[in-house]
Amino acid sequence: MITTIRISDRITAQGEEIAKEADGRVTIATGLHMLTGWPVTRLLKSAAAALALAMVTLAPQAQAQSLLNVSYDPTREFYRDYNAAFARHWESLGNSAPTIETSHGGSGSQARAVVDGLNAQVVTLALAADIDRVAEAGKLPEDWQAQLPHNSSPYTSTIVFLVRKGNPKELNDWGDLVEEGVQVITPNPKTSGGARWNYLAAWAWAEKNGQDPQEFVGKLYKNTPVLDNAARGSTTTFAQRGIGDVLLAWENEAYLALKELGEDQFDIVVPSVSVLAEPPVALVEGNIANDAQRELANEYLNYLYSPEAQALAFKHFYRAWDTSAAAPEDVERFPEVELVDIESFGGWKQVQDEHFGDGGIFDQIYVPQ
Amino acid sequence: MARPLIHRSPMPGLGLSAGITLTMLSLVVLLPIGALLLQGANFGLSNIWATVNRPRVWAALYLSFRLSLFAAIFNLVFGVLLAWVLVRYRFPGRRILDAAVDLPFALPTAVAGIALTALYAPNGVLGGFARDWLAPLGNLVFGPFGAQFTGKIAYTQLGIFIALVFVGLPFVTRTVQPVVEEIEREVEEASATLGASRAYTIRRVILPMLSPAALTGFALALARAVGEYGSVIFIAGNIPMLTEIAPLLIVIQLEEFNYDAAAAIGIAMLAISFAMLLAINLIQIWSRRRIGHV
Numbered sequence: 001m002i003t004t005i006r007i008s009d010r011i012t013a014q015g016e017e018i019a020k021e022a023d024g025r026v027t028i029a030t031g032l033h034m035l036t037g038w039p040v041t042r043l044l045k046s047a048a049a050a051l052a053l054a055m056v057t058l059a060p061q062a063q064a065q066s067l068l069n070v071s072y073d074p075t076r077e078f079y080r081d082y083n084a085a086f087a088r089h090w091e092s093l094g095n096s097a098p099t100i101e102t103s104h105g106g107s108g109s110q111a112r113a114v115v116d117g118l119n120a121q122v123v124t125l126a127l128a129a130d131i132d133r134v135a136e137a138g139k140l141p142e143d144w145q146a147q148l149p150h151n152s153s154p155y156t157s158t159i160v161f162l163v164r165k166g167n168p169k170e171l172n173d174w175g176d177l178v179e180e181g182v183q184v185i186t187p188n189p190k191t192s193g194g195a196r197w198n199y200l201a202a203w204a205w206a207e208k209n210g211q212d213p214q215e216f217v218g219k220l221y222k223n224t225p226v227l228d229n230a231a232r233g234s235t236t237t238f239a240q241r242g243i244g245d246v247l248l249a250w251e252n253e254a255y256l257a258l259k260e261l262g263e264d265q266f267d268i269v270v271p272s273v274s275v276l277a278e279p280p281v282a283l284v285e286g287n288i289a290n291d292a293q294r295e296l297a298n299e300y301l302n303y304l305y306s307p308e309a310q311a312l313a314f315k316h317f318y319r320a321w322d323t324s325a326a327a328p329e330d331v332e333r334f335p336e337v338e339l340v341d342i343e344s345f346g347g348w349k350q351v352q353d354e355h356f357g358d359g360g361i362f363d364q365i366y367v368p369q
Numbered sequence: 370m371a372r373p374l375i376h377r378s379p380m381p382g383l384g385l386s387a388g389i390t391l392t393m394l395s396l397v398v399l400l401p402i403g404a405l406l407l408q409g410a411n412f413g414l415s416n417i418w419a420t421v422n423r424p425r426v427w428a429a430l431y432l433s434f435r436l437s438l439f440a441a442i443f444n445l446v447f448g449v450l451l452a453w454v455l456v457r458y459r460f461p462g463r464r465i466l467d468a469a470v471d472l473p474f475a476l477p478t479a480v481a482g483i484a485l486t487a488l489y490a491p492n493g494v495l496g497g498f499a500r501d502w503l504a505p506l507g508n509l510v511f512g513p514f515g516a517q518f519t520g521k522i523a524y525t526q527l528g529i530f531i532a533l534v535f536v537g538l539p540f541v542t543r544t545v546q547p548v549v550e551e552i553e554r555e556v557e558e559a560s561a562t563l564g565a566s567r568a569y570t571i572r573r574v575i576l577p578m579l580s581p582a583a584l585t586g587f588a589l590a591l592a593r594a595v596g597e598y599g600s601v602i603f604i605a606g607n608i609p610m611l612t613e614i615a616p617l618l619i620v621i622q623l624e625e626f627n628y629d630a631a632a633a634i635g636i637a638m639l640a641i642s643f644a645m646l647l648a649i650n651l652i653q654i655w656s657r658r659r660i661g662h663v
Contacts, residue, residue: 106624108624109623109624112623112624112626115626133626188607188621190621190624190625191620191621191624224608225524225606225608226524226606226607226608227606227607227608227609228607229602229607229620233603240487241486241487241490241491241492241493241523242490242491242492243490243491243524356625357625358622358625358627358630363425363609366425366608366609366610367423367424367425367609367610
């Protein structure tokens, strides 16, 4: 074996090792001489050792008590509270504290991340269509939406208008939004789940009021000066940058904007017709590592329907189902509104192809075909 | 006898270093581009053309490349000036300014985009100034000629241009700066003693020495601007046909799980970028021939 030894401070020599001395020095034969000195750790050896050490430290931690919930943009605040509540609940069942992580972003891109391999055990997205994409990739069963109550939607929401204080342009219903000189802020339905609900709500109003819906949404988007990528971006554009007269927003997002940015700046206007937005939740079968994790994930989803969690949803401005533990003022906040659900548009699959697909009705607003 | 791929060189370690270089280059650059081209090849050339040959895609490509070109030209002029000032003059705060040039490199592009939008939005400091002062002034002067300026910067093409200038500036300055440092003053003095005017010295002595580096910086700034997504997305209004950049169109296709169409637009951008960089390289070769190595 070739060994390197140190002969003096600066001089090293390499050669075939022929003997080990009792004091730890080694003797080598260089071809000319026999030399004895302290062996030097070879660079490669130490590099390999460092690499091995790094592998050990970076190796994935045990997965049993951890969970990744991939969610969409406006649920940040709700799931922050829910995760804490669920952790308490889980511990009260006699388990050790779980590690729950939540990732937020545009619903579509979150779904794509899961399809492309993000290791999420639970998805809680803005539309069933996005979870359908994950199902198409074979990560959960086709009939996932039948597994939990209320179409797997523990909370619902709708689309409302957020207008400047005092509603100076008198925007009271969808029909007012297509007037000349009104600027409407809504995200891009191609990239944002919430924006698709906005679009459909406008469509539903036009249908119910005897207008040509395609022409109506066309006019609506002609009044839109900025198309952000996601709901949060639009809220920022409207609230912080001062662009536009009305923001089409999730109801919970609108109340949150009021709470965070001051009630003296904005008003919420509830239109006569809106959509019943059902943001569903599902367990991603393909990403479950073991039974312990499945149990945790199942309980995580089931507990969403408990009175405590439903109360939390109400508190975060969602229209949930079970009012038994909710604070009355959280429930009474929501005005009655005629809500149209996705089935009346023919289901997500049809809506997606007809309206938001490549060259679909939304694209035709900008490029006549 | 087959020629070996790598000739033996008297310098030791060639095999090893060539191996490392090729492996790294393949992993980091060639493999992703290969994957993109493979995706495109599966899609088929006629399908790629059908995807790209639509008014909306053309509009986005035209917008992206046109504004990138403008931004790179702007950076070429002001980046060279900045490099010259930073090297040749001594003034208080010069070192801080010198360090600040790198900020667009260091800042996450999203942060840059949000900061620029906050500044240039109608209720921002600069955006408000533009709306309240520049716009009336501009319309006073140019109004009679039929030009209209609303004073909007953010959410227009002007906003995109500003974001692209921001991210591209360091490329030109940082490539030109060392060359300016290398220029010996004696050369300028010799030019002056031989009777050349200052303008003539700049045109025939300084600029030829700077131009290779400046062109390289220009190409880098251009390439960066074409691909820029993070900062532009906040300041562009993202309205189809008007302020929708090509990279956003790719993201939209991905959102629809339409990987083929995304790859098709990607390949179109790659082809145009490649043609532009090739043209810049040819200009460099031509200018080197004309004025020799400097």
